Amino acid sequence: MATTAVIKRLGTRPTGKNGRPPACKTTARSSDMASKTILTTTLTAIALAAAMTGCKGSEPAATTTGASGEPVSVSETIEAREANFKAIAKANKAAKEALEDDQPDFAVVGASATSIQTDAGKILDLFPKGSGKESGEKTEALPAIWDKPAEFKTAADRLATAAGKLKTAADAKDAAAAKLAMGEIGGACKGCHENFREKKQ
Template sequence: MNALPKFRLFAATATLGLLAACGGEAPADDTATAGAEEPAVIDERQANFEGIGDAFKLIRSELETGNPDVVAIENAATDMNERSQKIAGFFPEGTSVDDGFDTEALATIWEDKTGFESAAQDLTDASAEMITIAASGDTAAVGEQVKAVGGTCKGCHDKFRLDDD
């Protein structure tokens, strides 16, 4: 076989490969289909929420030590605050439990998008206040703010998260 037919075969194969790679579009109705692969965003949002939970646990455990490290609390609150600002971006339509994915996200997130975004903002605001309080060194006030932060989590979970217990 001379070089030109080999090149044409290579070019045709490469073109077909590129076309196949670009063809992985989501269904037009953004719903899961049988055997559909879970979107990576679900893992990303779950990791983000685990990070928020870990930061919250660190703050609570510091308060239980009797001599809390306010710098560690401030750092954890900062981490929580940064993660909370990403929440709304982790919920594209079609990624709820009702869409067949392994998630606790309820369809009410999209049915009440404004309420969901407001709930996420409540966590952002409460964690920002936690940063300020921790920086002041007032551990009693940090303890009170823990209740406020926890309340924002509960409020969101009660409305937008599947209670699988």
């Protein structure tokens, strides 16, 4: 009787097949929930990292102020001035080759001179403040360009003046004078590179 009373107070345990208590599923369920939680947390972290990476890629490009006061892209400015110098080098090469012939093609020399003079006049506007290394963009322009603006202007003017002399010589079909002018153009380019362009390693 006492034993029966104790069983009643504790309650009757459910039994499974063969009279044995059923297996406990609590541990398995807890493990599944923990795995799902870890997976969800991991996926969330990956998504957040991807979003942050995307934000870095969308940072605004560096800008500076153009000659007319409008904001311009530093990277585009650097590309424009590099293209300008390449055009000068191309015209200089064409004039040099034309003058090397026994019968120089003064039409080519004259056109090259005009091209160089025009592009030399663009140089100053292609180096606005803020378009140097401080912008974070890759450039060979030295700080001296902005620290010594008068000297930089003199260097650009020297190139334009030499190109003008080349044009005059070409119009006169004077090969000797044209070659002298070519020497001045080369000197102007060299002087500018030595003082205002980063030396290549």
